[in-house]
Amino acid sequence: MAAQDVLGQTARLASSSALLQVLFRVVTFGLNAFTLRYLSRELIGVVNVRVPLGVFWSLILGLVWLYLLEVPDPSVVPHYQAGVVAFGLSAIIELLGEPFWVLAQAHLFVRLKVIAESLSVVSKCILTVTLVILYPHWGLYIFSLAQLLYVSVLVACYVIYFVMFLGSPEATKKSFPVARMKALLPSFIEDETFVNWKEARLTWSFFKQSFLKQILTEGERYMMTFLNVLNFGDQGVYDIVNNLGSLVARFIFLPIEESFYVFFAKVLERGKTVKDQKQDDVAMAANVLELLLKFVLLIGLTITVFGYAYSQLALDIYGGSMLSSGTGPDLLRCYSLYVLFLAVNGVTECFTFALMCKEEVDRYNFVMLALSFIFLCISYFLTHWYGSVGFILANCFNMGIRIAHSTHYIYHYFRESTHRPLMGLLPSPALLLVYFISAVLTAFSEVLFCCDKGWMARLIHISIGALCLAASLVTMFCTETKLIHFVRSQFLSRYLKKGT
Secondary structure (H helix, E strand, O other): OOHHHHHHHHHHHHHHHHHHHHHHHHHHHHHHHHHOOOOOHHHHHHHHHOOOOOHHHHHHHHHHHHHOOOOOOOOOOOOHHHHHHHHHHHHHHHHHOHHHHHHHHHOOOHHHHHHHHHHHHHHHHHHHHHHHHHOHHHOHHHHHHHHHHHHHHHHHHHHHHHHHHOOOHHHHHOOOOOOOHHHHOOOOOOOOOOOOHHHHHHHHHHHHHHHHHHHHHHHHHHHHHHHOOOOHHHHHHHHHHHHHHOHHHHHHHHHHHHHHHHHHHHHOOOOOOHHHOOHHHHHHHHHHHHHHHHHHHHHHHHHHHHHHHHHHHHHHHHHOHHHHOOOHHHHHHHHHHHHHHHHHHHHHHHHHHHHOOHHHHHHHHHHHHHHHHHHHHHHHHHHHHHOOHHHHHHHHHHHHHHHHHHHHHHHHHOOOOOOOHHHHHOOOHHHHHHHHHHHHHHHHHHHHHOOOOOHHHHHHHHHHHHHHHHHHHHHHHHHOHHHHHHHHHHHOHHHHHHHO
């Protein structure tokens, strides 16, 4: 497949996934705002931060959660034991569908992903709302049943699709590498060793990397659970703010990272230097990487600039005084900065992981091991000093180190070529000036008009932010013409064609 075709399919996968995530978040945003009026923040905290994952770990950690760790008051959080078992079971069910998800992602099956995730999320939302209205006293039963339904529908969609697809004329026409469902199951092949040690070593390297990345990504949740640095109520507020703050990361950054990892892995050959690659493919990859960095950087800067002045207002509208008072606004302000780190890290790591050979992956695992230990220590101390805000500050440090590693790899990879994709991390001076002015104006607006001075003052505050955002977007369109053309031609082309 030509590099240009891969780019087109990757962009369609990323844009479809992003659009799908936007629709999902609109639905779940309303669902969460609705359930917050019916359920306690302690119950939300238990649901979101105390769920172990994995088949083996579901069994082992399930026993730990049930018998070794603190069990919440049944009068506040009923049916806790059943919830632990249900979420562990849902993790096992979801893992059964992992091979199908990997196949669909690697072969850019856009429609399958859209349909499967749409049906599963809609089913989960409908069941959650129904049970919250009819049986609010069920507590964790509500979220447990909804999660089981979600993973069951998701896995069923993938299984049904591949049962129908494998062996079909369409699969034969595409020369699909898997011919039967049986090929996806573990099997012993005659005249071959029981274990392919080359693949086993590579798998072990990626497993170690995934495990350490899990610690770096979700480490604060385990600290909350095992060290009891926050009570269940504070954990609930933290997780609600975390979910709200990560909306952009999940519905824009994550689809881009997943889709363009496939693009870079297909266009460039893993383990080869830049001089040993096809130079046309190198030029395309460097250009795409530069524009992706610029794209996510500008989104992150926009969130950071406007998130500071509108965090309290957003939380007040979303969850009422339960969220807008106390540490909620400070948490969301810090998370706005964290989004900027997430934006850059996602793209730089997707390129780095797509190109690193096994030896480089192993070396990176040692780096991540040291970083995991440092991150957990920093999280512990910052939380004692600054409360839940300390977790976000520790995550910023964690992402900063990972960005430094990835940018160092990218710089050395392209050092012997004429391409400099890291220039995508440098916005135009005019746009930076507009961002700075917007940050100052919206900060003063928050002091003067938000958030206890009535709805008219709030509308004035929102209007000032809208004008500043419009000025930023106009400046962006005038100064970042290359990026605008890339977004229009790759991400928006098919939507623009439909509209003409």
